[in-house]
Amino acid sequence: xxxxxxxxxxxxxxxxxxxxxxxxxxxxxxxxxxxxxxxxxxxxxxxxxxxxxxxxxxxxxxxxxxxxxxxxxxxxxxxxxxxxxxxxxxxxxxxxxxxxxxxxxxxxxxxxxxxxxxxxxxxxxxxxxxxxxxxxxxxxxxxxxxxxxxxxxxxxxxxxxxxxxxxxxxxxxxxxxxxxxxxxxxxxxxxxxxxxxxxxxxxxxxxxxxxxxxxxxxxxxxxxxxxxxxxxxxxxxxxxxxxxxxxxxxxxxxxxxxxxxxxxxxxxxxxxxxxxxxxxxxxxxxxxxxxxxxxxxxxxxxxxxxxxxxxxxxxxxxxxxxxxxxxxxxxxxxxxxxxxxxxxxxxxxxxxxxxxxxxxxxxxxxxxxxxxxxxxxxxxxxxxxxxxxxxxxxxxxxxxxxxxxxxxxxxxxxxxxxxxxxxxxxxxxxxxxxxxxxxxxxxxxxxxxxxxxxxx
Numbered sequence: 001x002x003x004x005x006x007x008x009x010x011x012x013x014x015x016x017x018x019x020x021x022x023x024x025x026x027x028x029x030x031x032x033x034x035x036x037x038x039x040x041x042x043x044x045x046x047x048x049x050x051x052x053x054x055x056x057x058x059x060x061x062x063x064x065x066x067x068x069x070x071x072x073x074x075x076x077x078x079x080x081x082x083x084x085x086x087x088x089x090x091x092x093x094x095x096x097x098x099x100x101x102x103x104x105x106x107x108x109x110x111x112x113x114x115x116x117x118x119x120x121x122x123x124x125x126x127x128x129x130x131x132x133x134x135x136x137x138x139x140x141x142x143x144x145x146x147x148x149x150x151x152x153x154x155x156x157x158x159x160x161x162x163x164x165x166x167x168x169x170x171x172x173x174x175x176x177x178x179x180x181x182x183x184x185x186x187x188x189x190x191x192x193x194x195x196x197x198x199x200x201x202x203x204x205x206x207x208x209x210x211x212x213x214x215x216x217x218x219x220x221x222x223x224x225x226x227x228x229x230x231x232x233x234x235x236x237x238x239x240x241x242x243x244x245x246x247x248x249x250x251x252x253x254x255x256x257x258x259x260x261x262x263x264x265x266x267x268x269x270x271x272x273x274x275x276x277x278x279x280x281x282x283x284x285x286x287x288x289x290x291x292x293x294x295x296x297x298x299x300x301x302x303x304x305x306x307x308x309x310x311x312x313x314x315x316x317x318x319x320x321x322x323x324x325x326x327x328x329x330x331x332x333x334x335x336x337x338x339x340x341x342x343x344x345x346x347x348x349x350x351x352x353x354x355x356x357x358x359x360x361x362x363x364x365x366x367x368x369x370x371x372x373x374x375x376x377x378x379x380x381x382x383x384x385x386x387x388x389x390x391x392x393x394x395x396x397x398x399x400x401x402x403x404x405x406x407x408x409x410x411x412x413x414x415x416x417x418x419x420x421x422x423x424x425x426x427x428x429x430x431x432x433x434x435x436x437x438x439x440x441x442x443x444x445x446x447x448x449x450x451x452x453x454x455x456x
Contacts (some may be wrong), residue, residue: 006096009103010083016127026199028117028125029159032133035109039133040163042140043073044205046290047160049151049192050171050213052335053279056271056312057171057213058150060283065146066091067306068291068298073139075132075160076150080314080444081453087135089142091309102137128152132159146290156194164205167290168195168232169282170212172275173219174334175363185218193226209289210234213282235260237278241285246277248346257281259288262297268308272316273342280307314443316342319452323424324349324433325417327447329440331358333366339437340374351376351429353420356394357383357413357442364389364397367438372401374435377423379408381416383441413445 033040048058055076062074071090079085084093110133114124125133132152139147149160173189182188196208210227212220214237227234235241244256244263252270255277256263269280288298314329316339326347330339343352354375358364372378380395382388391409398407408423410416417434424432436446447453 003096005100006082006084009100012103013083013127013130016125016130017123018127024157026157026159026162028113028122029129029132030162030199031116032106032109032113032125032129033136033162035112036106036133036137037140039136039140041200042136043144043147044290045147045149045163045165046167046169046286047149047151047163047165047195048169048171049155049158049195050169051174051188051332052338053171053213053275054150056276056310056315057169057279057283057286058148059312060280060307060310061169061286062088062091062148063310064283064287064298064303064306065148065291067302067309068287070145071142072146072148073135073142073144074148074150075135075139077128077131077152078440080440080447083131086131087138089138089144094138098138098141099134102141103134106133106137129159132162136163151192151195154188154194155192156197158195161195161197162199164198164200164203165195165208166205167286168208168210169286170210170215170223171279171282172213172334173215173223174332175366185216186222189215189219189222190226193223196226196230196232208232211282211286211289212236213278214238235285235289237281241281243277243281246274253277255280257284259284259297261288261292262300264298264300264303267304270308270310271312272346273338274345275338275342276312276316313452313455314440314447316346318347319447319450323421324431325436325446325450326433327436327443329443330367330437331362331439333363333370336367336370336437339435340370343374343433343435347433349429349431349433351424351427351432353377353379353423353432353434355379355381355413355416355420355434355436355442355446356398356438357381357391357416358389358394358438359383359385359387359441360389361387362389362439364394365400368398368401371437372398375402375406376427377406377408378402379410379416379419379423381410381413381442383413383439384445385439385441388441413442414449417446417449
């Protein structure tokens with residue numbers, strides 16, 4: 001197989017309605033997976049929804065369960081550099097040959113579903129719906145012992161919800177995608193709680209267990225009501241389990257977690273930030289729930305081994321030193337607040353330049369409100385995306401939060417990075433740092449420019 005084959009498949013995927021073209025439906029994806037032999041039922045599923053922390057938590061669950069000698073298929077989004085990153089088997093992106101082979105095998109069935117939809121006056125399968133079907137097909141072909149599926153958007157009608165998950169994980173819920181999910185935490189939480197629905201009749205999966213991370217009061221109240229209405233057992237952070245302790249360590253942190261069956265201490269997590277420690281607590285309890293046998297705890301050494309191998313590219317990731325460059329895909333206020341806290345705690349910078357590029361549909365001022373207190377200077381640009389916010393518009397917004405002289409506009413990200421390097425070099429600071437953020441599109445381009453494009 002040549003690289004042209006993967007290029008062909010990706011180009012074909014891109015002809016479909018994009019990920020922002022949300023169809024409030026499950027029946028189209030369900031029809032496809034059923035035509036393919038109920039591939040969504042080939043392995044038990046753990047589903048991860050939320051607003052922030054989904055990908056990192058999914059990666060941690062994958063790592064812990066893999067360390068217990070089970071083969072894990074992981075479906076996450078978006079990708080940074082290659083679409084194959086979205087579908088992982090054995091902790092690694094599926095190889096391009098398999099990705100292409102399975103896509104070509106399922107393509108005739110996708111055509112059948114497309115034709116049926118068009119005949120009924122409905123849109124064809126979307127980009128994300130096809131990727132979901134492809135992921136389940138790859139996992140069935142592998143085969144895997146368990147699927148960890150990250151919800152794309154919402155939950156109730158997200159295409160990943162065609163499968164009835166045994167464990168339903170809720171990371172922190174915040175305001176994002178309001179045009180689709182609603183303007184309140186209550187509305188967003190209610191939609192995300194749809195992952196608890198049983199969509200297969202009769203379902204082969206047991207009744208789900210909800211694992212709920214610490215939430216804002218409004219979101220937690222809504223989730224409490226939803227699990228009660230469905231009579232689903234729920235394990236809630238700071239009620240059923242908790243993060244006991246965390247200490248900074250070289251290249252990460254040491255954490256201790258009170259799980260539902262045991263206390264797991266002296267766990268090295270090679271990720272920065274308190275939020276990642278909480279994500280790890282959620283992941284441990286999700287793994288306990290999936291793997292646990294009554295009151296039998298997980299093997300502590302195996303949990304430690306799994307967590308020690310976790311990576312989360314593009315999330316508070318140090319991609320260069322001298323000067324330090326940290327990339328983080330924070331694109332909403334909650335994520336920006338977490339990033340600002342992580343910069344303060346984990347990176348001892350005495351002069352900080354924030355390189356930022358955002359998409360036009362995001363809460364720009366909400367993000368700048370959280371980041372401006374951390375920044376000595378902003379370098380503003382636009383990511384390579386047809387949804388990008390114009391750099392001048394973003395700069396105008398930034399000038400409302402910091403002095404006008406502290407904002408520089410760059411025509412592209414390469415120029416923005418060069419400007420940031422010049423600023424830190426001229427600052428005279430002993431420990432300067434550059435933060436690249438605002439969108440995963442911005443982060444992906446920065447990683448490529450800094451020679452890290454093959455490490456996602």
